[in-house]
Amino acid sequence: MIDWQETDSSGALSRQDAVGQVTHWGPLWTVMRILAHLYSPGAAERPVLLVLVAGGWKTACMVGDAIEAYGVLLDSSLSLIREASRDARTFDRLAVHRAADVWDNNTFPLFRAVRAGTTWGRERRARTGLRWMSELGPSRREWMMGLLGSDGERLVPPVTEPEGPTRDHEGRVRPGMLRLTADSAGELARDYLLPHAEVQRLRVEVRGERHLTASLELAVPRAYPVDNSAAAGHRVKVFVDVERLTEVVFDSADTSGVELRTAPGLVTVRLGTSGVLRGDGVQVWVEDWLWHLSPEGRRAQAQAEAAGPGVPGPSESRQPQGWLRGPSRIAAEVLRDAMLHVRCVGHPTSVGDISPHAVCDAFDGAGKAIIAAGALRTPWGRDAAFERLIDEWIGRCSTEVHRRFREMLHGKALCYVLSRLPEAQGEADARTVPRKAEYTGPAMLRLARFTAPDGNRPMPQPGEAVLNLAVPSGDDAGLPWRMYVPQPHDPARFQLRTQAFRDTGRLDAGNFENGPGALLITRK
Template identity: 35%
Template sequence: MDHEDARGSALTALAALLDRSIEQIAQAAEDGRTYDRGRIVSLSDLWDNAAVPLLRAVTAATPAEREDRARALLRAMVTRRPQHRERVLEQVGGQWADLLPTSRPAVPQRDFFGVVRPAPSVCTPEAWAGLTADYELGAAGVRRLWVEQEGAAGASGTLELSVGRRYPATATASGAVLAVQLHGLTEARFDHTDRHGAVLTCGAGGVTVRLGRGGVLRAAGAVLSVEDHRWHESAAGRRADAVTPPNDPPRPRPAPAEEPELAPAAGRVARVLGVAMMEIRSVRSAAEVGRVPVAALCRMLAGAGGALVATAGDEAALGRLYEEWRARRPVREDGEPSPLPGRVRFASWSAARDGRRAEAVVVLASAPGGPGGLWLTSSYEHPEPAVFRVELTGGQLSAEVAG
């Protein structure tokens, strides 16, 4: 097999994907006023468990093996995370489309035991009517809510509701949870003392969720998902069970091929890259924002893809790259951060459950050096708040947390 085809070098495309991912993460983290946590998490998530396979591709013995390994890694990245297919093609070019697996439609699937499980669905009047037939939304309680500003102007939110079942379930050891993921959020108002009861309407004009007596969430659209271990007994679950094919009989899996150990310098480079991406991805937990030096980690890794290809797998060159990264590695800010005054970028409230106490988390964009420079981000956790109110109006997010 030729080590390259008409599409070009897969290893070069993979290196460019790494460099662009790092550049875009840096842009999303550069200024607290436009900090985009969701984009940072999505871009870094693409590289989950990819550092070692990438170094195996870089250090493979022949050009053909390097290309085979690079193609395999591109496929694996999309196989593990189908939602990243369009992002990968946007970065490496549409000529690689036939290499990458296509996304399967979101439909109910059977788990390992053959029990049918629900799939997320776009919020439509029909989807909502199906949920209200199986669950008691009028008495639902807010289990968790967060509202977040994204980039320069966008906003999103997620609402989790503890809901009662309308259908007779054979076991009810744990309750059901309905999650509403809202995109294009334009208005939010919520007080944690007014959190029982939910009414949702959706149509061409968007999605509106009314909570309690005075709470409201308005958005361009939403995705609905259900977490219910007895869902297969609901009306929707029984309908899905009737049309979902049974699982294929289990087949013995071939033993995985034994992979070569990376040489010492290549292994050290892989560890630094993998740990850095894992640290960046840890801002999935909003409480980690401000502790994780995302922008500094991106500066350390700037040009990493091109630098790796340039080493041509040479151990001495990889050793020098490792020393460069180690010299530039930033220090994580552990310990409880001191919140700085500033603009609210994220606010969440979680009810007490499963032995965990109620908690609020707020992320702020702050300008200790004056508004002319880059703004910083800080976060703080507030256990068992007596007061939690959040409001989004006119593109401005505000939160009140006390007690």
């Protein structure tokens, strides 16, 4: 494998810069890639596409590359979800949520692409769909490249995202996502009264085996003058995400005042008099609809206006067009609803009710199967293939997932499908238990979330303490552990320390213990 980012002895020139695709050597690599495809097994079924543009031939590709990449993305997403949810002791809730969320807006474009009438049409729609998927931002494209590998660089163009403030549809500046540095911390301190901030929500969770992260939501008063009525209708929220958390000390009785300290490789967020979040990779996002009136906002507004019109225009690409009807529409609905079901792990209170591993087992190989069904020559052949896919997917479901499919499809325009759904063939999963089932025994804390009471809403909201615990699935020590969510409640006091997430503790009568003072929840 060639390392294209390797530099020469000066460190200033990489192999990519010297002889990469963007240099005059680019056409040579294109020809070599085409020859490799032509003389590889199965090349006869993959014709070459060359596009004539002004000045010569555009970079060539193999027909089928984009449509196959679409299927690879779906199958890789399912594999990622299955691996991240295999055992509750290594459960990565955020990775599962992100992979499932992609297919909320991209399942129908995939089916529209495969239902195109010609090979060229499928390829064209697939390339449009991949661009549509990537345009959410650089982080989405990076996620796609992680699943597609080096081939994805040819299929998905780079996505640029402006750093710093953004502009809304009226041209007013909005604070963008900021990586917390000494400069950005100073800007926040000039616009907002951080010593008077109040913690609204704190979530600390473990990703994978030992990757500790934190998410903090603050209510912060403005340091700049605004109309009282406008300020009352647009409260400021500051969100702080700590990607690599090393220490947490939190007490819900001590949440007034925030201080941001930065040092090389380390950021410290002081909460109250003794609370702290300490780690690295800290990002801050401010939700302030009046920020353009602040000193920093006025400066950013002037710079934006000097740069020209800032109202964002329509996106260059659109999702693939085309009608979906009959079995292909039903298959798309079933797959999309399955992903929406998995996406519910984004709500920590629902984690114990979701079976992402069971959904992945039911839809194993769905991407490849969808591409194959869409490649059949006749419309009736494609319809029959999609009907068989629906039967296979739902027939492989466990009893619990099958019941949820019926619930999700009930009340839709597709409710007539219910009468012909096959019976579930999969066995009940030991990792799925009734929500109300009580548990006492060993447990590992995977997530702790505290939400402060909010009396400023039309309907006052009580406080809440939510725990996600990994607990054994049964008496067999070899079984994967399952997720368990004790009944959330309004706490009188919530105290949390880093050691609560280390090793295995014990859950007894709804109270989790893992060392003195690690996690204390005082009930009202």
